[in-house]
Amino acid sequence: MGSRLRRLKEKMKGQLLPDGKRISGKNRLTDSQIDKIQNYYGLAILENLNTVHAMRQAIWEIFMHNLSADEYPQHGFCRICEDSWCGFKKAEATRRECKHKNNLPAAVVEAMRPVFRDLFHIDLLKKCVYGKTRNPNESVNNVIWSRVPNQNSCKLRQFPLVCMMLYALLMREIQQSSKFLKT
Helix, strand or coil: CHHHHHHHHHHCCCCCCCCCCCCCCCCCCCHHHHHHHHHHHHHHHHCCCCCHHHHHHHHHHHHHHHHCCCCCCCCCCCCCCCCCCCHHHHHHHCCCCCCCCCCCCHHHHHHHHHHHHHHCCHHHHHCCHHHCCCCHHHCHHHHHHHHCCCCCCCCCCHHHHHHHHHHHHHHHHHHHHHHHHHC
């Protein structure tokens, strides 16, 4: 998501959008805004690993959320709960008032639509179901963090223990593989 949006920003650098302004600049598509969208896109996938439909809804939620403003809120896809990442729905759940800030102009969001449409594709998201976003053989971090209990944040004293357990498992697998190869 981040590299696609940065490429779009670079490609449209000198062009004017329908609102008469450029895609980047103050209150437009900035690197920090791209980073935020990229983080939310990653969370949309990670929090909805069971179904492609849930991933797609969460990704569409990000798109509409960027379009939202005080005059025209776009939070139909956002979940109403106190731990929601959407400040508007979080405020609604706690019965507080919320002002929209850091939303992007409609022209900028519409320029981003093709990127969202491409990364919203069912075939792409099917590859992410059940956390299959990386080659597990190449991802030591994936192996380590899949073993760390994620109900609470990992305690510093738990992490070395998990690493030692994984090392022991790896050594056992290597020994079993070498026995198999010798026969």
